[in-house]
Amino acid sequence: MTSTISKSPRTHKSGTEKAKLAASPKTQTKPLEPHDEHEHPFSAIPQSERRGPITMGLLWITMVTAFPAVLVGFEWCKQGFTFTQVLICTVLSCAILMAYAIPASQLGAVSGLSYAALSRSIFGRWGSKIVAFNLVAIFVAWYGLAALFLADGLEGLFHWKAPLMVLSVAFAFLMAANNFFGFKGVANFARFFAAPVLIVWVTYTCIKTLPACPPSLFADVTHKSFACALTTISTFIIGFAVWGNEADYWRFSKPKVRNCAIPFIVALGIGQVIFPCTGFILAKLTGISDYGAATSYMNDYSFGGLAILGAIVIGASYFAANDSNLFGSVSACENLKRWNHKGWVAVLATLGAVMAAWLSISGAAKSLESIASLNCVLVPTPTLVVLAEWFLMRKVFSRNPDCFGRVPELDELPKFKWAATIAMFSGITVGVMTSGAIPGTESLHVGICALQAWATAFLVYIPLRIIEYRRESISRSVALEALIAIPCTVEPTEITMKR
Secondary structure (H helix, E strand, O other), X not given: OOOOOOOOOOOOOOHHHHHHHHHOHHHHOOOXXXXXXXXOOOOOOOHHHOEOHHXXXXXHHHHHOOXXXXXXXHHHHXXXXXXXXXXXXXXXXXXXXXXXXXXXXXXXXXXXXXXXXXXXXXHHHHHHHHHHHXXXXXXXXXXXXXXXXXXXXXXXXXXXXXXXXHHHHHHHHXXXXXHHHOOHHHHHHHHHHHHHHHHHHHHHHHHHHHHHOOHHHHOOOOOOOHHHHHHHHHHHHHXXXXXOOHHHHHOOEOOOHHHHHHHHHHHHHHHHHHHHHHHHHHHHHHOOOOHHHHXXXXXXXXXXXXXXXXXXXXXXXXXXXXXXXXXXXXXXXXXXXXXXXXXXXXHHHHHHHHHHHXXXXXXXXXXXXXXXXXXXXXXXXXXXHXXXXXXXXXXXXXXXXXXXOOOOOHHHOOOOOHHHHHHHHHHHHHHHHOOOOOOOOHHHOOOOHHHHXXXXXXXXXXXXXXXXXXXXXXXXXXXXXXXXXXOOOOOHHHHHHHO
């Protein structure tokens, strides 16, 4: 990891010197980088290192606004949905996502702990490893998909003749450079320049296309029901915008609800409402449905055919997204096995390259839908269990949750905490079966799979945890009574003589 503060050889300092160092502005303005987390992998981020709402807001907006959200609008037009259905369903999906994301982000902001650290005392030794493995698997899939989308988009812009698989694999390895070498300038360019430019580009395209929209756009009739539209659209919106491990990022934020609520509203409004609606309108006007052709058309429409401008914007946007993906994956891997940071980056980048190669064969559109369906179930469901624990401890049992205190070592924990493990698997089973991601389960693809998974996990955990907590209380009482009942082997006169 690189740092903006140079490190000198360790020397002993007096109390006065330490106080001066702590008060130095330079030590309090260290910029936020995802790679800073491995300094506090299983301990709380100190308040002095927390960031304000502007820094966190800019970071989160870049993590939620991405070009695939534009491309999916082309796919929804191809599937026969109407613009009214798309608009209403995206807004409803964002409202559902907000109801999850704000409490999930506050888990990290209030505790200062990571997703992996919070899961330890809730799920147990092996349970927390399952949670970490699910996160790594999904993030590797997203990593490979982002590399594929970048290759597909650049191929559409420059009309390269190289095989898509080769380009995807090459970009997968290039995208790991920032995490591996710590090129902060590249990361800051992607987050604080390219992402705003992407937002301006898509918003400008949206404003430019609206006057050309026919009045029939709002009066289209389709054979697709609203329930079908809500199921399909909500699966993507929630699956694409949810991270599940929000605590990993928002642990760097000051613990105020508005610090995360405002960035969420702005990010979702732009990235999950304006972006897909823009793609839908362009698809309606042009009849384009191929992702590569859509990227090329948007570049011609907005930049006058200057492919290099479009390449810089979408390239940096995908690089920033995968930089955050690798950060979350490395954090989870540290809960599986303590290892060198660069070693984990190399392993995960290789797995991402393999995933990109495989997805290039299966097709980008279908891959995006399947990964989004699984993402909104596998990673956020354990977070719902942690939220349920927080709710029970604070509101029912009137005590601080154990997961907000000291993070136990793995060998201090039982293999599984059964209440949490059963609730997690119950929620994941319901969510996956209703997601439509598994062949043969299309008839079960109804409702909002994410909401069904989260509600199942929460409702299963509450009664099981109450039973578990009462048993733990009885066991502690019995142990205390047994301790009190142990006879004293020292005579009082001996104690007096010793005094």
